[in-house]
Amino acid sequence: MIAAKVIDNIWATRKADSLRGLKFMLVEVLGGIDKGRLIIAADTISAGIGERVLVCTGSSARRMLGQDDIPIDAVIVGIIDEDCTF
Amino acid sequence: MIAAKVIDNIWATRKADSLRGLKFMLVEVLGGIDKGRLIIAADTISAGIGERVLVCTGSSARRMLGQDDIPIDAVIVGIIDEDCTF
Amino acid sequence: MIAAKVIDNIWATRKADSLRGLKFMLVEVLGGIDKGRLIIAADTISAGIGERVLVCTGSSARRMLGQDDIPIDAVIVGIIDEDCTF
Amino acid sequence: MIAAKVIDNIWATRKADSLRGLKFMLVEVLGGIDKGRLIIAADTISAGIGERVLVCTGSSARRMLGQDDIPIDAVIVGIIDEDCTF
Amino acid sequence: MIAAKVIDNIWATRKADSLRGLKFMLVEVLGGIDKGRLIIAADTISAGIGERVLVCTGSSARRMLGQDDIPIDAVIVGIIDEDCTF
Numbered sequence: 465m466i467a468a469k470v471i472d473n474i475w476a477t478r479k480a481d482s483l484r485g486l487k488f489m490l491v492e493v494l495g496g497i498d499k500g501r502l503i504i505a506a507d508t509i510s511a512g513i514g515e516r517v518l519v520c521t522g523s524s525a526r527r528m529l530g531q532d533d534i535p536i537d538a539v540i541v542g543i544i545d546e547d548c549t550f
Numbered sequence: 551m552i553a554a555k556v557i558d559n560i561w562a563t564r565k566a567d568s569l570r571g572l573k574f575m576l577v578e579v580l581g582g583i584d585k586g587r588l589i590i591a592a593d594t595i596s597a598g599i600g601e602r603v604l605v606c607t608g609s610s611a612r613r614m615l616g617q618d619d620i621p622i623d624a625v626i627v628g629i630i631d632e633d634c635t636f
Numbered sequence: 637m638i639a640a641k642v643i644d645n646i647w648a649t650r651k652a653d654s655l656r657g658l659k660f661m662l663v664e665v666l667g668g669i670d671k672g673r674l675i676i677a678a679d680t681i682s683a684g685i686g687e688r689v690l691v692c693t694g695s696s697a698r699r700m701l702g703q704d705d706i707p708i709d710a711v712i713v714g715i716i717d718e719d720c721t722f
Numbered sequence: 723m724i725a726a727k728v729i730d731n732i733w734a735t736r737k738a739d740s741l742r743g744l745k746f747m748l749v750e751v752l753g754g755i756d757k758g759r760l761i762i763a764a765d766t767i768s769a770g771i772g773e774r775v776l777v778c779t780g781s782s783a784r785r786m787l788g789q790d791d792i793p794i795d796a797v798i799v800g801i802i803d804e805d806c807t808f
Numbered sequence: 809m810i811a812a813k814v815i816d817n818i819w820a821t822r823k824a825d826s827l828r829g830l831k832f833m834l835v836e837v838l839g840g841i842d843k844g845r846l847i848i849a850a851d852t853i854s855a856g857i858g859e860r861v862l863v864c865t866g867s868s869a870r871r872m873l874g875q876d877d878i879p880i881d882a883v884i885v886g887i888i889d890e891d892c893t894f
Contacts, residue, residue, distance in 0.1 A: 465676040465709060467646070467662070472636045474553070476604055478595055479628030480614065488604070490553070490636050492582065496664065496674030502582030504551040504604060509650060518648055518660070518676060520707035523781075523867075524698040526610040528652065528707040535606035535614040535627040537551060541707040542651030550644045550662050558808045560725070562776055564767055565800030566786065574776070576725070576808050578754065588754030590723040590776060609695075609867075612782040621778035621786040621799040623723060637848040637881060639818070639834070668836065668846030681822055690820055690832070690848060692879035695781075696870040700824065700879040713879040714823030722816045722834050730894045732811070734862055736853060737886030738872065746862070748811070748894050750840065760840030762809040762862060784868040793864035793872040793885040795809060 466519045467494045470511050474504050482534045505538040518542035552605045553580045556597050568620045591624040604628035638691045639666045642683050646676050654706045677710040690714035724777045725752045728769050732762050740792045763796040776800035810863045811838045814855050818848050826878045849882040862886035
Protein backbone atom coordinates (compact mmCIF):
# COMPACT_ATOMS: atom_id res chain seq x y z
CA MET A 465 0.00 0.00 0.00
CA ILE A 466 0.98 3.63 -0.27
CA ALA A 467 0.79 6.42 2.29
CA ALA A 468 -0.85 9.47 0.72
CA LYS A 469 -2.60 12.71 1.60
CA VAL A 470 -6.10 13.49 0.35
CA ILE A 471 -5.92 16.65 -1.77
CA ASP A 472 -9.30 17.14 -3.42
CA ASN A 473 -12.53 15.65 -4.72
CA ILE A 474 -12.68 14.55 -8.36
CA TRP A 475 -16.00 14.95 -10.15
CA ALA A 476 -16.79 13.05 -13.34
CA THR A 477 -20.40 13.18 -14.44
CA ARG A 478 -19.79 11.14 -17.61
CA LYS A 479 -18.30 7.82 -16.55
CA ALA A 480 -18.63 4.06 -16.87
CA ASP A 481 -21.99 2.92 -15.46
CA SER A 482 -20.36 0.64 -12.91
CA LEU A 483 -18.64 3.64 -11.33
CA ARG A 484 -21.89 5.41 -10.40
CA GLY A 485 -22.24 6.01 -6.67
CA LEU A 486 -18.52 5.82 -5.96
CA LYS A 487 -16.68 8.82 -4.52
CA PHE A 488 -13.33 9.72 -6.08
CA MET A 489 -10.53 11.58 -4.35
CA LEU A 490 -7.24 12.94 -5.62
CA VAL A 491 -4.43 11.79 -3.34
CA GLU A 492 -0.74 12.66 -3.32
CA VAL A 493 1.92 10.16 -2.32
CA LEU A 494 3.76 11.08 0.92
CA GLY A 495 7.49 10.67 1.39
CA GLY A 496 10.18 8.69 -0.35
CA ILE A 497 11.15 8.94 -3.99
CA ASP A 498 7.51 8.77 -5.14
CA LYS A 499 6.60 11.89 -3.13
CA GLY A 500 4.26 14.05 -5.18
CA ARG A 501 2.82 11.28 -7.36
CA LEU A 502 -0.92 11.88 -7.92
CA ILE A 503 -3.46 9.05 -7.86
CA ILE A 504 -7.24 9.09 -8.13
CA ALA A 505 -8.68 6.61 -5.65
CA ALA A 506 -12.20 5.48 -4.83
CA ASP A 507 -13.00 6.25 -1.20
CA THR A 508 -14.76 3.56 0.82
CA ILE A 509 -14.22 4.94 4.32
CA SER A 510 -15.21 8.62 4.11
CA ALA A 511 -11.74 10.12 4.16
CA GLY A 512 -11.56 13.90 4.45
CA ILE A 513 -9.40 16.36 2.57
CA GLY A 514 -6.09 16.76 4.35
CA GLU A 515 -6.14 13.33 5.99
CA ARG A 516 -3.30 10.86 5.55
CA VAL A 517 -4.57 7.60 4.12
CA LEU A 518 -3.57 4.09 3.09
CA VAL A 519 -4.17 3.49 -0.61
CA CYS A 520 -4.32 -0.03 -2.05
CA THR A 521 -3.65 -0.34 -5.78
CA GLY A 522 -4.06 -2.85 -8.58
CA SER A 523 -6.39 -5.83 -8.71
CA SER A 524 -6.63 -5.93 -4.89
CA ALA A 525 -8.40 -2.56 -5.01
CA ARG A 526 -10.99 -3.90 -7.45
CA ARG A 527 -11.54 -7.18 -5.65
CA MET A 528 -12.43 -5.55 -2.31
CA LEU A 529 -15.39 -3.83 -3.96
CA GLY A 530 -17.09 -7.17 -4.45
CA GLN A 531 -17.59 -6.73 -8.21
CA ASP A 532 -14.98 -8.11 -10.50
CA ASP A 533 -15.82 -6.02 -13.55
CA ILE A 534 -15.55 -2.56 -12.02
CA PRO A 535 -12.76 -0.40 -13.52
CA ILE A 536 -11.08 0.62 -10.28
CA ASP A 537 -7.34 0.27 -9.64
CA ALA A 538 -6.92 2.31 -6.43
CA VAL A 539 -8.98 2.50 -3.24
CA ILE A 540 -8.54 4.39 0.05
CA VAL A 541 -8.63 1.58 2.62
CA GLY A 542 -7.53 3.24 5.87
CA ILE A 543 -6.93 6.55 7.66
CA ILE A 544 -3.49 6.78 9.23
CA ASP A 545 -3.81 7.74 12.92
CA GLU A 546 -3.03 11.40 13.60
CA ASP A 547 -0.48 10.52 16.26
CA CYS A 548 1.32 8.04 14.01
CA THR A 549 4.58 9.76 13.08
CA PHE A 550 6.73 8.50 10.26
CA MET B 551 -6.81 5.69 -11.55
CA ILE B 552 -4.84 8.40 -13.27
CA ALA B 553 -5.91 11.86 -14.39
CA ALA B 554 -4.79 12.41 -17.98
CA LYS B 555 -5.44 14.58 -21.03
CA VAL B 556 -6.43 13.09 -24.37
CA ILE B 557 -3.76 14.03 -26.93
CA ASP B 558 -4.49 12.13 -30.11
CA ASN B 559 -5.99 9.12 -31.85
CA ILE B 560 -3.82 6.05 -32.36
CA TRP B 561 -4.42 4.01 -35.50
CA ALA B 562 -3.22 0.44 -35.84
CA THR B 563 -4.60 -1.47 -38.79
CA ARG B 564 -2.61 -4.63 -38.03
CA LYS B 565 -3.54 -5.75 -34.53
CA ALA B 566 -4.71 -8.68 -32.45
CA ASP B 567 -8.15 -9.82 -33.65
CA SER B 568 -9.73 -9.23 -30.27
CA LEU B 569 -8.85 -5.53 -30.48
CA ARG B 570 -10.94 -4.92 -33.63
CA GLY B 571 -13.64 -2.32 -33.10
CA LEU B 572 -11.94 -0.68 -30.14
CA LYS B 573 -10.89 2.98 -30.33
CA PHE B 574 -7.43 3.86 -29.03
CA MET B 575 -6.36 7.24 -27.71
CA LEU B 576 -2.99 8.60 -26.66
CA VAL B 577 -3.30 10.23 -23.25
CA GLU B 578 -0.77 12.20 -21.21
CA VAL B 579 -0.68 12.03 -17.42
CA LEU B 580 -1.59 15.34 -15.73
CA GLY B 581 0.21 16.72 -12.68
CA GLY B 582 2.48 15.22 -10.06
CA ILE B 583 5.78 13.48 -10.68
CA ASP B 584 4.33 11.34 -13.48
CA LYS B 585 3.34 14.42 -15.50
CA GLY B 586 4.07 13.81 -19.15
CA ARG B 587 3.86 10.02 -19.08
CA LEU B 588 2.18 8.73 -22.25
CA ILE B 589 -0.32 5.87 -22.19
CA ILE B 590 -2.43 4.37 -24.97
CA ALA B 591 -5.90 3.65 -23.62
CA ALA B 592 -9.01 2.10 -25.12
CA ASP B 593 -11.87 4.57 -25.06
CA THR B 594 -15.28 3.32 -23.95
CA ILE B 595 -17.03 6.64 -23.37
CA SER B 596 -16.30 8.74 -26.49
CA ALA B 597 -13.72 11.05 -24.98
CA GLY B 598 -12.59 13.93 -27.19
CA ILE B 599 -9.11 15.26 -27.84
CA GLY B 600 -8.26 17.86 -25.21
CA GLU B 601 -10.59 16.45 -22.55
CA ARG B 602 -9.32 15.49 -19.11
CA VAL B 603 -10.12 11.88 -18.35
CA LEU B 604 -9.90 9.15 -15.72
CA VAL B 605 -7.80 6.23 -16.90
CA CYS B 606 -7.97 2.84 -15.20
CA THR B 607 -4.97 0.54 -15.69
CA GLY B 608 -4.02 -3.09 -15.23
CA SER B 609 -6.31 -6.09 -15.01
CA SER B 610 -9.23 -3.87 -13.92
CA ALA B 611 -9.14 -2.25 -17.37
CA ARG B 612 -9.40 -5.63 -19.08
CA ARG B 613 -12.12 -7.01 -16.83
CA MET B 614 -14.51 -4.13 -17.45
CA LEU B 615 -14.60 -5.01 -21.16
CA GLY B 616 -16.35 -8.28 -20.36
CA GLN B 617 -13.82 -10.47 -22.17
CA ASP B 618 -11.00 -11.91 -20.15
CA ASP B 619 -8.62 -12.64 -23.02
CA ILE B 620 -8.46 -9.16 -24.56
CA PRO B 621 -4.98 -7.58 -24.45
CA ILE B 622 -5.97 -4.25 -22.91
CA ASP B 623 -4.25 -2.75 -19.86
CA ALA B 624 -5.65 0.81 -19.87
CA VAL B 625 -9.15 2.17 -20.46
CA ILE B 626 -10.65 5.67 -20.35
CA VAL B 627 -13.48 5.28 -17.81
CA GLY B 628 -14.61 8.85 -17.10
CA ILE B 629 -14.46 12.47 -18.24
CA ILE B 630 -13.41 14.87 -15.46
CA ASP B 631 -15.96 17.70 -15.17
CA GLU B 632 -14.80 20.95 -16.77
CA ASP B 633 -15.43 22.90 -13.57
CA CYS B 634 -13.51 20.44 -11.43
CA THR B 635 -10.28 22.24 -10.55
CA PHE B 636 -7.33 20.39 -9.10
CA MET C 637 10.22 -9.16 -4.84
CA ILE C 638 11.95 -6.14 -3.41
CA ALA C 639 14.65 -5.89 -0.75
CA ALA C 640 13.62 -3.28 1.83
CA LYS C 641 14.35 -2.16 5.37
CA VAL C 642 11.62 -1.95 8.00
CA ILE C 643 11.37 1.67 9.16
CA ASP C 644 8.33 1.98 11.40
CA ASN C 645 4.89 0.74 12.41
CA ILE C 646 1.85 2.26 10.71
CA TRP C 647 -1.30 2.61 12.79
CA ALA C 648 -4.70 3.08 11.20
CA THR C 649 -7.65 2.68 13.57
CA ARG C 650 -10.23 3.47 10.88
CA LYS C 651 -9.79 0.98 8.07
CA ALA C 652 -11.56 -1.55 5.88
CA ASP C 653 -13.03 -4.32 8.04
CA SER C 654 -11.09 -7.02 6.24
CA LEU C 655 -7.82 -5.38 7.34
CA ARG C 656 -8.51 -5.80 11.08
CA GLY C 657 -5.90 -7.89 12.86
CA LEU C 658 -3.19 -7.25 10.27
CA LYS C 659 0.03 -5.50 11.25
CA PHE C 660 1.31 -2.79 8.90
CA MET C 661 4.91 -1.69 8.56
CA LEU C 662 6.53 1.14 6.64
CA VAL C 663 9.43 -0.23 4.59
CA GLU C 664 12.02 1.56 2.48
CA VAL C 665 13.44 0.04 -0.69
CA LEU C 666 17.18 -0.79 -0.44
CA GLY C 667 19.66 -0.19 -3.26
CA GLY C 668 19.34 0.42 -6.96
CA ILE C 669 17.46 3.24 -8.62
CA ASP C 670 14.36 2.66 -6.45
CA LYS C 671 16.34 3.27 -3.25
CA GLY C 672 14.26 5.33 -0.85
CA ARG C 673 10.85 4.31 -2.19
CA LEU C 674 8.39 3.90 0.70
CA ILE C 675 5.86 1.06 0.79
CA ILE C 676 3.37 0.04 3.47
CA ALA C 677 3.34 -3.74 3.73
CA ALA C 678 1.35 -6.19 5.84
CA ASP C 679 3.68 -8.23 8.03
CA THR C 680 3.05 -11.96 8.25
CA ILE C 681 6.34 -13.06 9.79
CA SER C 682 6.94 -10.68 12.72
CA ALA C 683 9.64 -8.55 11.15
CA GLY C 684 11.31 -6.04 13.47
CA ILE C 685 12.19 -2.42 12.84
CA GLY C 686 15.63 -2.21 11.24
CA GLU C 687 15.50 -5.68 9.66
CA ARG C 688 16.04 -6.20 5.95
CA VAL C 689 13.08 -7.97 4.42
CA LEU C 690 11.69 -9.43 1.21
CA VAL C 691 8.50 -7.68 0.12
CA CYS C 692 6.13 -9.25 -2.39
CA THR C 693 3.79 -6.87 -4.22
CA GLY C 694 0.66 -6.96 -6.34
CA SER C 695 -1.94 -9.71 -6.53
CA SER C 696 0.57 -12.30 -5.26
CA ALA C 697 0.62 -10.44 -1.93
CA ARG C 698 -3.15 -10.65 -1.63
CA ARG C 699 -3.43 -14.28 -2.72
CA MET C 700 -1.02 -15.55 -0.05
CA LEU C 701 -3.38 -14.26 2.67
CA GLY C 702 -5.97 -16.83 1.66
CA GLN C 703 -8.76 -14.27 1.16
CA ASP C 704 -9.29 -12.93 -2.31
CA ASP C 705 -11.18 -9.77 -1.33
CA ILE C 706 -8.68 -8.26 1.08
CA PRO C 707 -7.23 -4.90 -0.08
CA ILE C 708 -3.55 -5.73 0.35
CA ASP C 709 -0.95 -5.17 -2.38
CA ALA C 710 2.30 -5.66 -0.43
CA VAL C 711 3.36 -8.24 2.18
CA ILE C 712 6.62 -8.89 4.03
CA VAL C 713 7.35 -12.53 3.16
CA GLY C 714 10.93 -13.08 4.39
CA ILE C 715 13.74 -11.73 6.57
CA ILE C 716 17.05 -11.46 4.70
CA ASP C 717 19.79 -13.25 6.67
CA GLU C 718 22.07 -10.88 8.58
CA ASP C 719 25.19 -12.36 7.01
CA CYS C 720 23.79 -12.06 3.48
CA THR C 721 25.74 -9.23 1.91
CA PHE C 722 24.61 -7.61 -1.32
CA MET D 723 -0.79 0.02 -23.55
CA ILE D 724 2.52 1.58 -24.43
CA ALA D 725 3.80 2.92 -27.75
CA ALA D 726 7.25 1.47 -28.42
CA LYS D 727 9.74 0.87 -31.22
CA VAL D 728 11.07 -2.59 -31.99
CA ILE D 729 14.86 -2.56 -31.52
CA ASP D 730 16.12 -6.11 -31.80
CA ASN D 731 15.47 -9.81 -31.45
CA ILE D 732 16.20 -11.48 -28.12
CA TRP D 733 17.43 -15.07 -28.22
CA ALA D 734 17.26 -17.33 -25.19
CA THR D 735 17.93 -21.01 -25.86
CA ARG D 736 17.58 -22.00 -22.20
CA LYS D 737 14.12 -20.95 -21.04
CA ALA D 738 10.96 -22.14 -19.34
CA ASP D 739 9.36 -24.93 -21.40
CA SER D 740 6.13 -23.00 -21.84
CA LEU D 741 8.02 -20.23 -23.66
CA ARG D 742 9.21 -22.50 -26.50
CA GLY D 743 8.02 -21.34 -29.90
CA LEU D 744 7.46 -17.75 -28.84
CA LYS D 745 9.42 -14.93 -30.49
CA PHE D 746 10.87 -12.27 -28.22
CA MET D 747 11.65 -8.71 -29.22
CA LEU D 748 13.40 -5.88 -27.40
CA VAL D 749 11.26 -2.75 -27.60
CA GLU D 750 11.97 0.79 -26.46
CA VAL D 751 9.25 3.06 -25.12
CA LEU D 752 8.52 6.08 -27.36
CA GLY D 753 7.86 9.57 -26.02
CA GLY D 754 6.90 10.98 -22.66
CA ILE D 755 8.80 10.56 -19.42
CA ASP D 756 9.25 6.81 -19.93
CA LYS D 757 11.08 7.36 -23.24
CA GLY D 758 13.97 4.94 -23.47
CA ARG D 759 12.56 2.27 -21.15
CA LEU D 760 13.41 -1.19 -22.49
CA ILE D 761 10.93 -4.06 -22.39
CA ILE D 762 11.15 -7.59 -23.77
CA ALA D 763 7.82 -8.51 -25.33
CA ALA D 764 6.50 -11.65 -26.97
CA ASP D 765 5.52 -10.94 -30.57
CA THR D 766 2.22 -12.37 -31.82
CA ILE D 767 1.80 -10.32 -35.00
CA SER D 768 5.17 -10.52 -36.79
CA ALA D 769 6.42 -7.04 -36.00
CA GLY D 770 9.62 -5.99 -37.74
CA ILE D 771 12.65 -4.20 -36.34
CA GLY D 772 12.11 -0.45 -36.57
CA GLU D 773 8.31 -0.63 -36.50
CA ARG D 774 6.28 1.29 -33.94
CA VAL D 775 4.09 -1.07 -31.95
CA LEU D 776 1.45 -1.24 -29.23
CA VAL D 777 2.64 -3.26 -26.23
CA CYS D 778 0.21 -4.63 -23.65
CA THR D 779 1.66 -5.44 -20.24
CA GLY D 780 0.74 -7.34 -17.10
CA SER D 781 -1.78 -10.14 -16.72
CA SER D 782 -3.65 -8.97 -19.85
CA ALA D 783 -0.59 -9.93 -21.90
CA ARG D 784 -0.60 -13.43 -20.46
CA ARG D 785 -4.33 -13.99 -20.77
CA MET D 786 -4.41 -13.25 -24.50
CA LEU D 787 -2.07 -16.19 -25.16
CA GLY D 788 -4.78 -18.61 -24.05
CA GLN D 789 -2.63 -20.33 -21.42
CA ASP D 790 -2.83 -19.06 -17.90
CA ASP D 791 0.46 -20.49 -16.65
CA ILE D 792 2.80 -18.96 -19.22
CA PRO D 793 5.36 -16.51 -17.76
CA ILE D 794 4.72 -13.61 -20.11
CA ASP D 795 4.05 -10.05 -18.91
CA ALA D 796 4.36 -8.09 -22.18
CA VAL D 797 3.08 -8.77 -25.71
CA ILE D 798 3.21 -6.81 -28.96
CA VAL D 799 -0.48 -6.53 -29.92
CA GLY D 800 -0.53 -4.01 -32.76
CA ILE D 801 1.54 -2.14 -35.35
CA ILE D 802 0.97 1.61 -35.29
CA ASP D 803 0.10 2.84 -38.80
CA GLU D 804 3.01 4.54 -40.56
CA ASP D 805 0.97 7.65 -41.27
CA CYS D 806 -0.20 7.96 -37.67
CA THR D 807 1.70 10.93 -36.27
CA PHE D 808 1.87 11.59 -32.56
CA MET E 809 9.73 -9.14 -19.42
CA ILE E 810 12.90 -7.41 -18.35
CA ALA E 811 16.50 -8.06 -19.33
CA ALA E 812 18.64 -8.23 -16.19
CA LYS E 813 21.99 -9.48 -14.92
CA VAL E 814 22.24 -11.89 -12.00
CA ILE E 815 24.23 -10.19 -9.22
CA ASP E 816 24.03 -12.38 -6.14
CA ASN E 817 22.21 -15.00 -4.10
CA ILE E 818 19.70 -13.83 -1.50
CA TRP E 819 19.36 -15.93 1.63
CA ALA E 820 16.34 -15.69 3.89
CA THR E 821 16.05 -18.42 6.51
CA ARG E 822 12.86 -16.99 8.04
CA LYS E 823 10.27 -16.80 5.31
CA ALA E 824 6.72 -17.72 4.35
CA ASP E 825 6.34 -21.53 4.39
CA SER E 826 5.29 -21.62 0.74
CA LEU E 827 8.65 -20.13 -0.27
CA ARG E 828 10.71 -23.04 1.14
CA GLY E 829 12.79 -24.78 -1.50
CA LEU E 830 12.85 -21.82 -3.86
CA LYS E 831 16.15 -20.17 -4.81
CA PHE E 832 16.27 -16.38 -4.78
CA MET E 833 18.62 -14.22 -6.82
CA LEU E 834 19.29 -10.51 -6.84
CA VAL E 835 19.13 -9.22 -10.41
CA GLU E 836 19.88 -5.78 -11.82
CA VAL E 837 17.97 -4.36 -14.78
CA LEU E 838 20.12 -3.89 -17.92
CA GLY E 839 19.87 -0.87 -20.20
CA GLY E 840 17.30 1.83 -20.73
CA ILE E 841 16.00 4.24 -18.13
CA ASP E 842 15.43 1.46 -15.58
CA LYS E 843 19.12 0.47 -15.67
CA GLY E 844 20.27 -0.30 -12.15
CA ARG E 845 16.87 -1.25 -10.72
CA LEU E 846 17.25 -4.19 -8.31
CA ILE E 847 14.73 -7.03 -8.20
CA ILE E 848 14.73 -10.26 -6.20
CA ALA E 849 13.54 -13.08 -8.44
CA ALA E 850 12.90 -16.76 -7.87
CA ASP E 851 15.12 -18.85 -10.13
CA THR E 852 13.56 -21.81 -11.92
CA ILE E 853 16.25 -22.50 -14.50
CA SER E 854 19.55 -22.52 -12.55
CA ALA E 855 20.85 -19.14 -13.67
CA GLY E 856 24.41 -18.35 -12.63
CA ILE E 857 25.84 -15.13 -11.20
CA GLY E 858 26.87 -12.86 -14.08
CA GLU E 859 24.44 -14.31 -16.60
CA ARG E 860 21.96 -12.12 -18.46
CA VAL E 861 18.43 -13.33 -17.88
CA LEU E 862 14.79 -12.73 -18.78
CA VAL E 863 12.71 -11.86 -15.73
CA CYS E 864 8.93 -12.11 -15.76
CA THR E 865 7.08 -10.03 -13.15
CA GLY E 866 3.63 -9.75 -11.62
CA SER E 867 0.91 -12.38 -11.50
CA SER E 868 2.41 -14.17 -14.51
CA ALA E 869 5.45 -15.00 -12.38
CA ARG E 870 3.28 -16.55 -9.68
CA ARG E 871 1.04 -18.49 -12.06
CA MET E 872 3.93 -20.30 -13.74
CA LEU E 873 4.87 -21.90 -10.43
CA GLY E 874 1.64 -23.89 -10.44
CA GLN E 875 0.51 -22.70 -7.00
CA ASP E 876 -1.75 -19.70 -6.87
CA ASP E 877 -1.10 -18.73 -3.24
CA ILE E 878 2.68 -18.41 -3.38
CA PRO E 879 3.97 -14.86 -2.69
CA ILE E 880 6.22 -14.53 -5.73
CA ASP E 881 6.08 -11.55 -8.12
CA ALA E 882 9.28 -12.10 -10.16
CA VAL E 883 10.82 -15.21 -11.72
CA ILE E 884 13.88 -15.80 -13.90
CA VAL E 885 12.40 -17.56 -16.96
CA GLY E 886 15.24 -17.57 -19.51
CA ILE E 887 18.98 -17.11 -20.03
CA ILE E 888 19.79 -14.66 -22.82
CA ASP E 889 22.19 -16.29 -25.30
CA GLU E 890 25.80 -15.13 -24.89
CA ASP E 891 26.07 -14.16 -28.55
CA CYS E 892 22.85 -12.13 -28.46
CA THR E 893 23.96 -8.52 -28.58
CA PHE E 894 21.59 -5.70 -27.74
